[in-house]
Amino acid sequence: MKELLLSFLLSASPESGGVGMIPASDVSIAGVAIGDSPAQVRSKLGEPNTTEGIPDYLPLHYNYPNVRVSFDGDVVAGLFTRSASGCTPKGLCPGDSLDKMRRLYGEPLRTDRETGRFFEYYGVDLYCWLQIPDQGDKVLSIYVACQP
Secondary structure, three states, rough: HHHHHHHHHHHOOHHOOOOOEOOHHHHHOOOEEEOOOOOHHHHHHHOOOOOEOOOOOOEEEEEEOEEEEEOOOOOEEEEOOOOOOOOOOOOOOOOOOOHHHHHHHHHEEEEEEOOEEEEEEEEEEOOEEEEEEOOOOEEEOOEEEEOO
16 A cells, blocks of 8 residues: 555656655755765765664664765665754755745645654655654654655
8 A cells, every 4th residue: 555655646746736746856965865875975075973884774874963874785775864954955954944844845745654743745756755753843853765
């Protein structure tokens, strides 16, 4: 069922009024995009403060002051920020109002996941999305999640 819903969402487009759909180029944080290589990340953000190797779904993480970059093999496969300077290309940052989020991206999908309730925006032609906790009236964090 999840695959059917994701397939439907990915086939919609912002031009057709797809709720929760955004251009794939907007699914990034701090100038880093899904699919970037470690060298591209370093050229954009410099050397990470720390790196972590964790036996997990995404086994390598670069930690920067404003974003955590997670790798699968030699490509970025996840991004996370709680920093007011870790923003999307349109300028949505943690600390911004949910009204600003809606002005920038339109109405999100509201999803219930095992870790809570989220607002989500799916990238067109991309199996990744912006995930924002549905708590309070501000953006607490932004996570770029991808379908494995």
